[in-house]
Amino acid sequence: MKGLSRNLTQRLLQYTDTVHNWFWTQHYAARWAYLRFYDRRDAAVQVLTLPYSPWRALPHARVNRFCDLPRDFSSLFPKHADIRAIILDKDNCFAETDKMQTHPENITALENLRRQFPGSRIFIVSNTAGAFLHEVRHALGINLRLKEETETATGIRVHEHLHFKPHESVGKNVLMSLIEDESTGVKAGYNVAVVGDRIFTDVLMANQIGAWAVWIEDGVKPSNSLLVRLEKRLIALLESRGVKPRLPVAPPRTEPLPPSDAW
Numbered sequence: 001m002k003g004l005s006r007n008l009t010q011r012l013l014q015y016t017d018t019v020h021n022w023f024w025t026q027h028y029a030a031r032w033a034y035l036r037f038y039d040r041r042d043a044a045v046q047v048l049t050l051p052y053s054p055w056r057a058l059p060h061a062r063v064n065r066f067c068d069l070p071r072d073f074s075s076l077f078p079k080h081a082d083i084r085a086i087i088l089d090k091d092n093c094f095a096e097t098d099k100m101q102t103h104p105e106n107i108t109a110l111e112n113l114r115r116q117f118p119g120s121r122i123f124i125v126s127n128t129a130g131a132f133l134h135e136v137r138h139a140l141g142i143n144l145r146l147k148e149e150t151e152t153a154t155g156i157r158v159h160e161h162l163h164f165k166p167h168e169s170v171g172k173n174v175l176m177s178l179i180e181d182e183s184t185g186v187k188a189g190y191n192v193a194v195v196g197d198r199i200f201t202d203v204l205m206a207n208q209i210g211a212w213a214v215w216i217e218d219g220v221k222p223s224n225s226l227l228v229r230l231e232k233r234l235i236a237l238l239e240s241r242g243v244k245p246r247l248p249v250a251p252p253r254t255e256p257l258p259p260s261d262a263w
Contacts, residue, residue, distance in 0.1 A: 046166055046200075046204060047200055050234075054238050054243050055207070055243060055244065055245055055246040056203075056204055056207040056208070056246075057199050057200075057203060057204065057207075057231075057234060057235065057238065058203070058207075058213075058235065058238060058239075058243065058244070058245035058246075059199075059203050059206075059213040059214060059215035059245065060076075060077060060212045060213050060214070060245050060247070060248075061076035061077060061212070061213075061214045061215070062214065062215040062216075062217055063076075063214070063215075063216060063217070064216075064217050064218050065105075065106075065216060065217075065218055065219070065220070066093055066094045066103075066106045066109055066110075066195075066216050066219075066220070067105045067106050067108070067109045068109075069109045069112075069113070069195075069214075071112055073086070073112075073113060073116055073193070076214060077193075077212055078247070080250070081190075081212060081248075082190065082191055082250070083191065083192070083193050083212065084117075084121060084184060084185045084186050084191040084192070085117060085120075085121040085122065085123070085178050085184050085185075085186050085191060085192050085193075086113060086116075086117045086121065086122050086123075086192070086193050086194075086195060087122075087123050087124075087125050087159075087174060087192060087193070087194045087195070087206075087211070088113075088122065088123065088124050088125070088156070088194075088195050088196070089124075089125065089126060089194075089195065089196030089197060089198070089201070089202050089216075090124050090126040090128070090129055090150065090158075091126060091127070091128055091197075092197050092219035092220050092221060092223065093195065093196055093197045093202075093216055093219060093220070094106040094109070094110050094220070095150075095154075095220065096220050096221065097128075097220075097221075098128060098146075100129075100146065100149045100150045100152075100153040100154075101153050102153065102154060103220045106220070110154070114155065114156065119183065120157065120178075120181050120183060120184055121178075121183075121184045121185075121186075122156050122157075123156070123157055123158075123159045123174055123177075123178075124150065124151075124154065124156050124157065124158045124159065125158075125159045125161070125165065125170065125171075125174055125194075125205075126150070126158065127164045127165055127201065128146060129146045129147050129150040129158050147160065159173070159174045159177065161173060161174070164201075165201040165202065165204075165205050166200060166201050166204040166205045166208065168208050170205060171194075171205040171206070171208045171209040171211075172208075172209060175189055175192065175209045175211070178191075178192060187251045188210060188248075188249075188250075188251040189206075189209040189210030189211040189248055190210060190211070190212075190248040190249060190250045190251060192206075192209070192211040192212070193206075193211060193212040193213075193214060194206035194211050194212070194213050194214065195214040195216065196213075196214075196215070196216065197215070197216040197217075197218075197219040198228075198231065199215065199231035199234065199235065200227065200231060202215075203215055207245075207246070210248045210249060211248060212248055213245070217232075
């Protein structure tokens, strides 16, 4: 009887664990579906409102491919630009989509950026490697190891975010992380550059936080998708109309007060 009772208890525990895990997974699945809908709606609103502020879609600098970035990264911008940190996209920027390893032709350029922006002054903000909090990815099995494997492969920290770019919380959160880390020297978006291959995510995010935007026009593998073609036609249209990107504004300088005996 004791053995039968023990087996029954174990089976009941296994059953309740199975039921609990199922409900837990369903909760996060519903949360994931809602976030995807919410983020797509937010992205659609931002794109549809571009006619009212078209400068948000324009980069401040561009290169054909990631490997074309100059050795002196600051040479892409006006002399007064004060770039102290950099945010990188991953997919089709310096790595192939859904791959962790840097594409061979981009290794030199990426290492050059790591030397210019060491440690916490360089971030990867990716909609694949960094999207969703760890608990959500763990529950659903989505990109469970992609963040960690990307960090290991590149030696660069991947910023974890709940929403997808270009949701405004993504850029604001990574900017606050840079500002709060005193070792970066970042005071505002003016001190940050964003490098990515997409207009509707990377360039929009850069302009949202008042940062400098660098557009990788072709990426690792040139895409012929509808959205990419739309982005390129939009840029050509805006430039033909004479629309200019809005330059980031430097934060006001705060000079220390003179000593009291100088008054």
